[in-house]
Amino acid sequence: MRKYGVADTTFSRVDMGSVAINTIKKEDPEAEIARYTVPGIKDLPVAAKRLIEEGCDGVITLGWVGKTMLDKYSYLATSIGLITVQILTSKHVIDVTVHEDESEDLEKLKEIAIDRATKHARNLVKLVRDGKNSLTPLAGKGLRQGYKDAGPID
Template sequence: MTSRKYGVVDTTFSRVDMGKIAISVIRKEDPDAEIVRYTVPGIKDLPVGAKKLLDQGCDGVITLGWVGKTMLDKYSYLATSIGLIMVQILTSKHVIDVTVHEDESEDEEKLVEIAKDRASKHALNLVKLVKEGGSALTKYAGKGLRQGYTHAGELED
């Protein structure tokens, strides 16, 4: 059996330790895998962190960021998202972008719930993609699944 290697890139700006949550899920779902964690200051540093871990042999990476409420924060996230897409294109490997936007809720407890749920569900998605490939999620296609909130549900059978 080939050992898998996962990368977890998180930020010091995040207000919840989503890296710890993602690592816990990955360990549970793929106990023999190697996990490498790389922490950067903020979201604009996530693409290079992801690229470094992929260059070091990770089979896939999850990035975990927190976006503030200002328009400048939103522009920074847009730049980050484009950077993460570029990393995926350059490496042909999955980079699962997990981001909590601080304006998703005024309630800090709700933000914690969103962060935990989103980090957990996306870590599970990463494990499935790394272990089984692109067909691993096909059975969930069109189901209205959401990360961070209750599933929206499908509109047709």
């Protein structure tokens, strides 16, 4: 049986963890899902690693980054940590992050968060359930998460 990990934070302003879980359940109803909620983004690498150690075949991490430069540095450290987890475990860790300075409009930020969490949860299911070439037909299509697709350059 496939097992997915969902790691999210209490700092996020949208419950992206629930969005990801609902999407995974819809896309792969037979799968098991483990959720691990931590305070902030810098805690996501260890959450992802622990979920993988507990048998998850892949993990989606869902974080929210504030507007300050310190927040951006924290995200950089988190990103490096998540990449390291992937290298150490040979498992996909899909990093889904909303940056608070993407929009001043809170409703738009919510839309970005939901869209990004949904699309990346689908990506994780494809990679875990369908294998390494499952996204190949979509290569070069200019697909985006959180915004309208950019489209390919023909």
